[in-house]
Structure formats: structure tokens, C-alpha cells
Amino acid sequence: MSITTEPKVVKPYGALYVAEYRIRNMMRFKALIVMVSIGNPFLYLLSIGVGVGALIDSNNLIDGVPYLTFLAPALLANAAIAGGMDETVFPTLHGFKWGKIFFGINSTPITGSQIAIGVFLAAMARVVFLVTIYWIVLYLFGALETSYSWLAIPTAIFAGACFAAMMLALAAKMENDNLFFTFISRFVIMPLFLFSGTFFPLSAMPIYLQWIGWISPLWHATELGRFLTYGREISNQMLFLHVAFLSVILIVGLFFAVRYYTRRLAK
Amino acid sequence: MIIATAVEIADRRAGRLGDKYYAGRARSVMNRNFTAFKSSTWLVVLSGFIEPVLYLFAFGFGLGQFIGDVEVSNNVISYAVFIAPGLLATSAMNGAIYDSTWNVFFKMHESRLYQGMLATSLGPLDVALGEIAWALLRGLIYAIGFVAIVAPLGLIPSWWGILAIPASVLIAFGFAAIGMAITSYISSFQQMGAINLALLPMFLFSGAFYPIEVFPESAQILIKALPLHHGVSLIRGLTLGEIDISLLGHAGYFVIMIALGLFFTTKRLTALFMR
Amino acid sequence: MTTNLIQAHGLTKRYGDFVAVAGIDFHVAKGESFGLLGPNGAGKSSTMRIIAATSQRTGGDIKILDKDPNLHGPQIRAHLGVVPQQDNLDTELTVEQNLFVYGRYFGLSSSFIKNKIEELLDFAQLVEKRDVKVDALSGGMKRRLTIARALISEPDILMLDEPTTGLDPQARHILWDRLFRLKEQGVTLVITTHYMDEAEQLCDRLVVMDKGKIMAEDSPAGLIKTYSTKEVLEVRFGSERNAEMSEKLKQHCERIEVLPDRILMYADDAEKVLEEIIKQGIHPITSLVRRSSLEDVFLRLTGRSLIE
Ligand SMILES: Nc1ncnc2c1ncn2[C@@H]1O[C@H](COP(=O)(O)OP(=O)(O)O)[C@@H](O)[C@H]1O
Numbered sequence: 132m133s134i135t136t137e138p139k140v141v142k143p144y145g146a147l148y149v150a151e152y153r154i155r156n157m158m159r160f161k162a163l164i165v166m167v168s169i170g171n172p173f174l175y176l177l178s179i180g181v182g183v184g185a186l187i188d189s190n191n192l193i194d195g196v197p198y199l200t201f202l203a204p205a206l207l208a209n210a211a212i213a214g215g216m217d218e219t220v221f222p223t224l225h226g227f228k229w230g231k232i233f234f235g236i237n238s239t240p241i242t243g244s245q246i247a248i249g250v251f252l253a254a255m256a257r258v259v260f261l262v263t264i265y266w267i268v269l270y271l272f273g274a275l276e277t278s279y280s281w282l283a284i285p286t287a288i289f290a291g292a293c294f295a296a297m298m299l300a301l302a303a304k305m306e307n308d309n310l311f312f313t314f315i316s317r318f319v320i321m322p323l324f325l326f327s328g329t330f331f332p333l334s335a336m337p338i339y340l341q342w343i344g345w346i347s348p349l350w351h352a353t354e355l356g357r358f359l360t361y362g363r364e365i366s367n368q369m370l371f372l373h374v375a376f377l378s379v380i381l382i383v384g385l386f387f388a389v390r391y392y393t394r395r396l397a398k
Numbered sequence: 399m400i401i402a403t404a405v406e407i408a409d410r411r412a413g414r415l416g417d418k419y420y421a422g423r424a425r426s427v428m429n430r431n432f433t434a435f436k437s438s439t440w441l442v443v444l445s446g447f448i449e450p451v452l453y454l455f456a457f458g459f460g461l462g463q464f465i466g467d468v469e470v471s472n473n474v475i476s477y478a479v480f481i482a483p484g485l486l487a488t489s490a491m492n493g494a495i496y497d498s499t500w501n502v503f504f505k506m507h508e509s510r511l512y513q514g515m516l517a518t519s520l521g522p523l524d525v526a527l528g529e530i531a532w533a534l535l536r537g538l539i540y541a542i543g544f545v546a547i548v549a550p551l552g553l554i555p556s557w558w559g560i561l562a563i564p565a566s567v568l569i570a571f572g573f574a575a576i577g578m579a580i581t582s583y584i585s586s587f588q589q590m591g592a593i594n595l596a597l598l599p600m601f602l603f604s605g606a607f608y609p610i611e612v613f614p615e616s617a618q619i620l621i622k623a624l625p626l627h628h629g630v631s632l633i634r635g636l637t638l639g640e641i642d643i644s645l646l647g648h649a650g651y652f653v654i655m656i657a658l659g660l661f662f663t664t665k666r667l668t669a670l671f672m673r
Numbered sequence: 674m675t676t677n678l679i680q681a682h683g684l685t686k687r688y689g690d691f692v693a694v695a696g697i698d699f700h701v702a703k704g705e706s707f708g709l710l711g712p713n714g715a716g717k718s719s720t721m722r723i724i725a726a727t728s729q730r731t732g733g734d735i736k737i738l739d740k741d742p743n744l745h746g747p748q749i750r751a752h753l754g755v756v757p758q759q760d761n762l763d764t765e766l767t768v769e770q771n772l773f774v775y776g777r778y779f780g781l782s783s784s785f786i787k788n789k790i791e792e793l794l795d796f797a798q799l800v801e802k803r804d805v806k807v808d809a810l811s812g813g814m815k816r817r818l819t820i821a822r823a824l825i826s827e828p829d830i831l832m833l834d835e836p837t838t839g840l841d842p843q844a845r846h847i848l849w850d851r852l853f854r855l856k857e858q859g860v861t862l863v864i865t866t867h868y869m870d871e872a873e874q875l876c877d878r879l880v881v882m883d884k885g886k887i888m889a890e891d892s893p894a895g896l897i898k899t900y901s902t903k904e905v906l907e908v909r910f911g912s913e914r915n916a917e918m919s920e921k922l923k924q925h926c927e928r929i930e931v932l933p934d935r936i937l938m939y940a941d942d943a944e945k946v947l948e949e950i951i952k953q954g955i956h957p958i959t960s961l962v963r964r965s966s967l968e969d970v971f972l973r974l975t976g977r978s979l980i981e
């Protein structure tokens with residue numbers, strides 16, 4: 132696809148053109164995306180929710196609710212994060228290294244920051260789609276207790292946005308993709324996924340490990356989600372802190388994403 | 399001393415069965431992998447161990463506090479003891495599948511490494527066997543590493559547990575053979591994505607994280623048909639020291655997988671390597 | 674027993690319904706330098722892969738050293754050194770490791786390979802780069818390394834698929850020099866190219882390929898002699914006027930070709946043609962007298978340019 136419009140016209144919409152290109156690209160995989168979006172929540176809820184849930188609920192309830200209910204908001208936020216990462220890491224590596232598409236786009240009036248924002252927006256479109264489906268499946272499983280549990284959709288999307296922005300920045304910065312994958316996925320993403328109060332409360336970990344949760348957007352989003360889906364008791368200050376933390380990550384992430392994109396394109 | 403030329407070396411095998419597929423030098427492919435492995439970062443090397451260990455800590459010790467003990471047939475064991483073998487089997491599967499699908503696909507279509515190998519007097523079977531053997535060797539080292547970490551934590555109650563190491567190599571062999579056969583039918587990254595999708599239910603419903611008895615009988619039949627369930631049961635039987643005839647059944651499942659996988663891989667070698 | 678190392682009859686390669694190589698006949702004799710000249714998509718690489726016993730023909734016959742590549746792949750490949758169109762060096766390894774590992778694929782002893790590596794690094798002018806990872810090499814260095822790698826087994830036939838495509842002029846000349854030395858040493862070369870100057874420089878004999886077929890076969894000089902005149906006059910009148918002018922110019926030369934940007938007038942003495950047309954009051958914007966090349970042969974045979 133070539134974008135040949137007058138600079139004046141492109142300026143405000145440049146990011147949208149890039150987003151459109153990315154979404155068109157995703158559409159080629161739409162069957163797979165829809166299958167994963169529906170399949171994932173079913174499989175996780177049935178296996179971990181029901182299977183592990185049976186082991187836990189027969190012993191004691193975490194937070195006074197069935198395990199499925201406890202787990203649901205964490206899975207929701209995690210799905211958003213995974214989706215946000217998928218649609219930023221691969222397109223970035225592809226755009227810079229494997230396919231070098233970004234350099235082509237950048238030779239039109241579209242700027243590096245517009246490419247970064249465009250990729251981000253497209254990723255968010257995917258996240259919104261999959262979080263909505265996920266929420267519906269959670270609802271069908273009876274894992275949502277409040278009448279306003281749909282509010283957990285935006286908080287999950289928020290978490291997805293944070294990771295998308297961070298990954299956008301990191302993937303543009305790292306030039307060694309092999310190391311990047313291995314290192315980030317095994318030493319950062321995996322521990323954050325496992326130790327962010329996802330499967331059990333943060334308080335069940337030794338105090339010297341609990342910081343992992345505090346720096347993890349997943350934990351903050353999950354806490355907000357738990358507050359919204361089954362009314363976990365959380366003070367107003369803490370709620371504010373969760374929102375503030377996620378906002379900071381998002382802003383910082385986007386700032387660096389734009390900066391690293393611009394720099395790498397200028398190389 | 400007379401040094402043999404490439405032609406003399408190749409002609410030595412001429413006339414033997416399968417001489418157009420196999421030059422008897424799978425080792426040279428392993429040698430290549432070892433050379434690449436030596437110069438890769440230690441972080442990448444180490445990271446092979448880390449995944450099952452992290453899962454073990456999160457689920458076994460973290461979630462385990464809320465689960466307490468689990469009853470398996472006539473044993474009452476802690477949750478960490480319950481999932482440790484499950485994680486070993488799962489990581490054997492993941493490693494083997496990765497090596498035989500993504501890795502093979504990449505070396506085939508992206509880096510064109512195999513084109514380079516097959517421009518020499520190697521045959522396609524040398525490449526296939528060399529790659530599988532290397533994957534198994536690495537799997538063996540990771541399995542030893544995992545056992546070395548969990549045994550001191552008391553998570554392998556029986557001495558039979560030593561056999562979990564060769565068992566996990568057997569499991570890896572089964573998945574690698576099938577994985578390579580499947581890769582020979584694949585032509586795009588999209589289809590590769592579908593493999594990951596198929597692995598997820600196997601991972602989640604293998605009985606690695608909870609006894610599959612929580613599901614109704616009919617669902618259990620389905621689960622028991624999946625290969626990873628047999629891998630988990632085999633290794634769990636060994637680590638718990640519950641030795642009976644069923645273990646042979648589980649092992650047999652993988653022997654059949656290996657045979658089928660190798661049969662189709664060999665049949666598809668030309669399709670896989672000589673398009 | 675023939676002295677031909679390669680002998681093909683009606684060689685055909687289809688990909689699905691698409692015919693990439695449409696029944697070609699050719700042979701390559703020992704010690705000669707044989708070229709396949711043709712534009713992109715002509716079927717050169719497909720032919721090369723069949724000769725290299727890494728792709729199976731779908732029709733016809735081919736013997737390499739009197740063996741059928743479908744049946745004796747490893748034995749045939751032991752005689753060959755292959756330089757594919759796209760480099761497929763092992764990017765995880767260094768220059769030296771690439772050579773060593775490749776030698777082991779042939780089963781060669783490590784003492785033999787180690788000696789050979791010194792010789793080849795020198796030949797490829799890569800001695801200083803021996804411990805560098807392949808990714809850090811320039812395009813020309815990668816190409817030279819690929820050629821060095823193909824030579825590790827001391828092959829009887831060296832197969833080069835577009836050895837200099839994508840290289841800058843200086844890198845191309847270095848490479849040509851290296852290939853010339855091999856030729857002098859008596860290595861049989863099979864080369865594909867879509868550069869006529871490369872074909873003229875390196876090939877003793879060549880076939881011109883287009884759309885999977887062989888259009889002509891001879892030495893470069895022979896082809897020019899058969900299919901073109903000694904010289905060519907290139908004239909330009911600006912793209913609108915070229916067609917109109919060609920009518921007037923026709924009578925002054927043996928043959929005329931009208932290209933979008935210029936007119937080619939074929940004659941044995943092009944200088945004289947130029948004088949004549951100027952006398953007639955025809956004044957081109959630019960004019961150029963040159964010797965005929967394989968480009969002209971190709972144009973004559975197919976009506977198209979080699980490089981589009
Ligand atoms: N593996 C393949 N599958 C399908 N078509 C192919 C394949 N390889 C080559 N082709 C097609 O065959 C034709 C000839 O290709 P090739 O032999 O590479 O030509 P050349 O080397 O002369 O440029 C081209 O049209 C190309 O697209």
C-alpha cells in the first residue's frame with residue numbers, strides 16, 4: 132500500500148492511515164483472531180477456573196468468592212495485555228527489521244510518531260474486540276457478580292494499553308530480536324503474569340516478592356477489575372493509586388514509543 | 399595419510415538402502431547446532447529452564463497454600479508434588495513442539511539454513527534426524543536441570559523419579575516427530591499460529607494442574623485421548639513411585655507417536671526440504 | 674561415456690499449473706564456463722536447483738556426471754559447489770565457523786577443513802573478518818564468503834546463481850576477478866545472470882533463456898555475430914518523436930528497434946549511418962555509436978530488454 136497524499140491533509144490523520152493499514156493486515160488473520168478470542172476464555176475458564184477451582188473451593192474461598200469469580204478479572208486483564216502485546220511487538224519487529232515496511236511509510240509525509248500511534252491504535256482496536264468477547268464469556272460462566280461489572284471492560288483495556296505502549300517502545304529500541312523475545316517473554320512477561328495476584332492474592336507471597344505486583348500493570352488492573360466485578364473491598368486511596376499508576380505507565384510508554392520510533396526511523 | 403575427498407565420502411554410502419535420503423551424517427547437523435549454541439548468550443540458554451520453575455513456584459507454592467493436599471489414587475500429596483511432574487511433561491512438549499515446528503519453519507523459509515545444508519552431500523534425513531536429536535539432547539539437559547531443582551525441594555518422593563528424565567525425552571521425541579510431520583504440510587505463518595491454538599487445550603486439560611476427575615466421564619474420555627495427558631500421567635507415576643502396568647500404556651502411546659511421526663516425516667521429506 | 678558433466682533433454686519444471694522450465698536441452702562440458710542468460714522469471718534458478726539436485730524435475734531427463742539427481746542426490750552434490758541466488762549463510766555463526774560447519778556437512782576431516790579455510794579466507798579476502806558474525810558483513814563480502822563456502826569441498830562444478838546481482842560495481846569486479854581465477858584453475862562453472870557484461874566476461878558458451886525456453890545457444894561472440902550487426906547507433910529524439918522518426922531512419926540501416934526512450938539502428942558501420950542521416954537533415958538530440966552486445970541479441974530474440 133502506498134500513501135500519497137498532500138502533507139497538509141496527512142498531518143492530522145497520519146496515525147489513522149497507519150492504523151487502517153494495520154487493521155487491514157489483521158483482517159487477513161480474522162478467522163484465527165476470532166477463534167482465539169472466543170476459544171481462549173472458554174478454555175481457561177473451563178480448565179483453570181473449573182478444574183483448579185474445584186480443588187480450591189473445597190478447601191477455602193479466596194476473598195469469600197468462588198475461585199472462578201476471583202480469577203475472572205485477572206484473566207480479563209491478562210487477555211487484554213496479551214492481545215496488546217501481540218499487535219505491537221510483531222508489527223514493530225516486522226516493520227523495522229523483517230519487512231522494513233516502516234521505512235517505506237516514513238518516506239511519505241507520515242512521521243515516526245504517527246506510525247507509533249497508528250500501530251498503537253490498531254492494537255487497541257483488537258484489544259477492545261477481544262476484551263468485549265471475553266467479558267461476554269465470563270458473563271455466561273456466571274463469573275461476574277455485580278450489575279456494573281461491564282466497567283471492568285475499560286479497566287482491562289487500560290491494562291492492555293499500558294503493555295501495548297511499553298512493548299511498542301521496547302520493541303523499537305531493541306535491535307536484537309532474538310534476545311528480545313527470549314529475554315522479555317521469559318524474564319519479564321512470564322513472572323509478571325504469574326506473580327501479579329493473578330492466580331492467588333499478592334498477600335500470599337512473601338513480602339520480598341510482593342513488589343512484583345506493585346510494578347505490574349496487570350496487578351493494578353486486576354485489583355480494579357475485582358473491585359468492579361465482585362466488589363472486593365478496596366479503599367478509595369488505593370483505587371486512585373491503581374488508576375494513577377496505570378495512567379503514568381501509559382503516558383511514559385507512549386512517550387518512549389514515539390521517541391524510539393522516531394529515532395530508529397532516522398537511523 | 400590420504401585424506402578422503404567429499405566425493406569418496408559420499409560414494410562410500412552409494413548403493414545402501416535409502417542412500418538418496420541419508421548420508422549417515424546427522425552428527426554434522428548437531429555439530430552445527432552446538433557451534434551456534436556455544437556462541438549464544440547464556441541468558442538464552444538459561445531461559446530454557448526458567449519457565450517450568452516459575453510455574454512451579456507460582457502454582458505449587460503460591461496457589462498451593464489455598465489448595466492444601468491433593469488425593470491421587472491412594473496417595474495424599476501436596477499440590478507442589480502434584481504439579482511438578484505435570485510441568486516437566488508440559489515443558490518437554492513445549493520445547494519439542496517449538497523446535498520441530500517454528501524452528502524448522504523458520505530455518506526452512508526465513509533463514510534458508512536447510513537450503514544451505516541440502517546443497518551439500520547431506521540427505522534430507524540427515525537434517526531431520528540431526529535436528530530432532532539436537533532438540534532431544536537439549537530437552538534432556540533441561541529435564542536434568544528441572545529434576546535437580548525440584549528433587550531437593552522434596553517434590554519427587556520416589557527414587558523411580560530418576561526415570562522421569564528419560565521419560566521426558568521420550569515425550570519430547572513423540573512431539574518432535576509429530577511436529578515435524580505437521581510442519582511438512584504447512585506453508586504459511588498463519589497456519590503456524592493454528593498450531594499454538596491447538597496446543598493450548600492440550601496444556602490446559604492435560605491433568606498437569608488438577609486431576610481430570612473433576613470433569614464428567616464423557617469429557618474424561620476425550621482428555622485421555624490427548625497425548626500430553628499420557629505424558630503427565632507417565633511422569634507423575636514415576637515421581638510418585640506408583641509403578642504399574644498403566645505406565646507402559648502411557649509410554650506405548652509415545653512410542654506409537656514416534657513411529658507415526660517418523661513415518662510421515664520420512665514420507666514427506668522431499669516435500670519438506672526439496673520444494 | 675561422454676565428456677559432458679551435465680546433459681539435459683526436454684528438462685521441465687512445473688509449479689502447480691505454472692511451467693517455469695519448458696523442456697530445455699543443454700549440456701556442459703568439463704572445464705568450460707557455461708552461462709544461462711535471461712531476464713527475471715526466465716527459469717534460470719529453477720534449472721540451477723534441478724542441476725544442484727535440490728529440486729526435482731517434473732519432466733524430461735537430466736544426468737549429472739552420468740547420474741540421475743532424483744536417485745543419487747548426495748553423491749551428485751558431493752561434486753558440486755553451490756552459490757544460490759539469495760545468500761543462505763548461517764547468520765548465527767562467524768565467517769570461520771560457517772566454513773568449518775559447511776565442510777563437516779560433506780563429512781570432510783577437520784584437519785583438511787582447517788587447512789582449506791586458510792586458503793579460502795585468503796582467496797575471498799576475508800582473513801581479517803574470520804571471527805566476525807555473518808550479519809556484520811557487506812553484501813560483497815557475503816557473496817565472497819558464499820563462494821568460498823561452496824569451494825570447501827573442492828567441487829568439480831561450481832554453480833553460481835546471479836553471483837553479482839545487487840552488488841556495487843567495485844564489488845562486482847572483485848568477484849569477477851576471483852571467478853576468473855577459478856576458471857583458469859580448470860573448475861567448471863555454471864553461471865546464471867541477467868547482466869550481459871557478466872555473461873560476456875565469464876562465459877565460454879551460453880544459452881539465452883526466456884519464459885522457460887532456450888532461444889539460442891553459442892559463444893558470446895558467436896551469438897552477437899549471428900543475431901546482431903557489428904555496431905549499433907543509438908539515437909534519441911524525445912519520447913514523442915521516436916516512433917515517427919523511425920519510419921525515416923529505417924532505410925539507412927540493416928535493422929531498427931524502437932524503444933520507449935531511444936531508437937537502435939543496427940549496421941556494421943554505425944559511424945557511417947550517423948553521417949548519412951545528418952546529411953539528410955535529421956538531427957537527433959543525442960547519438961551514440963557502440964559495439965553490439967548480448968543485450969542486442971536478447972532484444973532481437975525476444976523483442977524485449979533483458980533488464981526491465
Ligand atoms: N517454488 C516456486 N513455486 C512457485 N513458483 C515458482 C517457484 N520458484 C519459481 N517460481 C516461478 O517460476 C518462474 C521462474 O522462476 P526462476 O526459476 O526463479 O527464474 P529466474 O531465476 O530466471 O528469475 C517465475 O515465474 C517464478 O515466479
Ligand SMILES: [Mg+2]
Nearest residue numbers: 717718719758
Ligand atoms: Mg533466479
